Amino acid sequence: MSQKPSAGARFRTALAENSPLQVVGTINAYSAIMAERIGHKAIYLSGAGVANASYGLPDLGMTSLDNVLEDVRRITAASELPLLVDIDTGWGGAFNIARTIKEMIRASAGAVHIEDQVAQKRCGHRPNKEIVSKQEMVDRIKAAVDARTDDDFFIMARTDAFAQEGLDAAIERAQACIEAGADGIFAEAVTELEHYRAFKDALNVPILANITEFGKTELYNTKELGDAGADIVLYPLSAFRAMNHAAENVYTSILQNGDQKAVVDTMQTREQLYDYLNYHVFEQKLDELFKK
Numbered sequence: 150m151s152q153k154p155s156a157g158a159r160f161r162t163a164l165a166e167n168s169p170l171q172v173v174g175t176i177n178a179y180s181a182i183m184a185e186r187i188g189h190k191a192i193y194l195s196g197a198g199v200a201n202a203s204y205g206l207p208d209l210g211m212t213s214l215d216n217v218l219e220d221v222r223r224i225t226a227a228s229e230l231p232l233l234v235d236i237d238t239g240w241g242g243a244f245n246i247a248r249t250i251k252e253m254i255r256a257s258a259g260a261v262h263i264e265d266q267v268a269q270k271r272c273g274h275r276p277n278k279e280i281v282s283k284q285e286m287v288d289r290i291k292a293a294v295d296a297r298t299d300d301d302f303f304i305m306a307r308t309d310a311f312a313q314e315g316l317d318a319a320i321e322r323a324q325a326c327i328e329a330g331a332d333g334i335f336a337e338a339v340t341e342l343e344h345y346r347a348f349k350d351a352l353n354v355p356i357l358a359n360i361t362e363f364g365k366t367e368l369y370n371t372k373e374l375g376d377a378g379a380d381i382v383l384y385p386l387s388a389f390r391a392m393n394h395a396a397e398n399v400y401t402s403i404l405q406n407g408d409q410k411a412v413v414d415t416m417q418t419r420e421q422l423y424d425y426l427n428y429h430v431f432e433q434k435l436d437e438l439f440k441k
């Protein structure tokens with residue numbers, strides 16, 4: 150019997166087959182099921198998303214490895230799509246980072262990104278970020294790469310250096326991360342399409358463009374990002390933001406109108422929900438097993 154390819158191998162295949170590869174944020178297991186059925190090839194677990202949605206916290210480095218792992222396991226149990234996971238700063242020194250990598254592989258993540266912010270991190274699109282030295286970031290990457298228990302597991306270095314240090318310094322950091330074994334580069338919060346081109350021309354690994362809404366980067370189209378050299382286009386929180394807005398409207402409408410009739414049209418129906426979950430297959434099984 151042939152063995153199923155690892156999540157890392159599946160991530161690499163998705164990357165090889167899609168240029169650029171769109172990676173959509175899936176805040177929970179059900180979202181992952183929807184993204185898969187709709188035809189996406191890779192999904193993302195956002196650090197901000199875990200903090201905001203699972204813990205009601207801001208994205209300021211307050212969640213732990215275990216907090217994120219729990220959501221990773223839920224998602225990888227529900228979907229076959231390769232999952233890219235935001236591991237923030239890796240949650241500590243070399244041994245903590247090593248544990249993070251091993252646990253992510255064990256939880257069937259296919260890829261991670263680890264960033265060069267200080268532990269008290271901020272969202273990449275906020276002002277006053279602080280970054281660690283290039284050497285400290287290189288050490289993080291070395292620890293991560295050394296800990297890999299699956300050669301195909303994809304380790305991406307994220308640099309937040311552009312905001313304070315500019316393009317050349319960010320590219321130089323990225324180069325050092327690649328020399329330390331990083332498989333790809335997440336160019337955080339750059340502002341122009343030419344910036345992706347500059348990363349791509351200087352580096353020989355896949356480049357990720359983070360197209361998060363209401364941030365520093367314009368909502369460039371996948372085609373133009375591909376033409377500018379991006380290999381992966383990330384939509385970390387797009388569906389989450391839309392879900393939140395829809396939920397706000399429902400809560401408001403119920404309170405104001407005394408019923409939900411005005412917002413029923415904005416809802417996924419019971420039938421649609423069940424369809425994604427294969428509900429009827431489960432129900433039939435129950436009928437077969439416990440025939441009266």
Ligand SMILES: C[C@](O)(C(=O)O)[C@H](CC(=O)O)C(=O)O
Pocket residue numbers: 194195196197198208235271272273274359361362364385386
């Ligand atoms: C990608 C990101 O790291 C995330 O946690 O999803 C965030 C996204 C966001 O806050 O819009 C980031 O870019 O820092």
Ligand SMILES: [Mg+2]
Pocket residue numbers: 195196197208235237
């Ligand atoms: Mg994050």
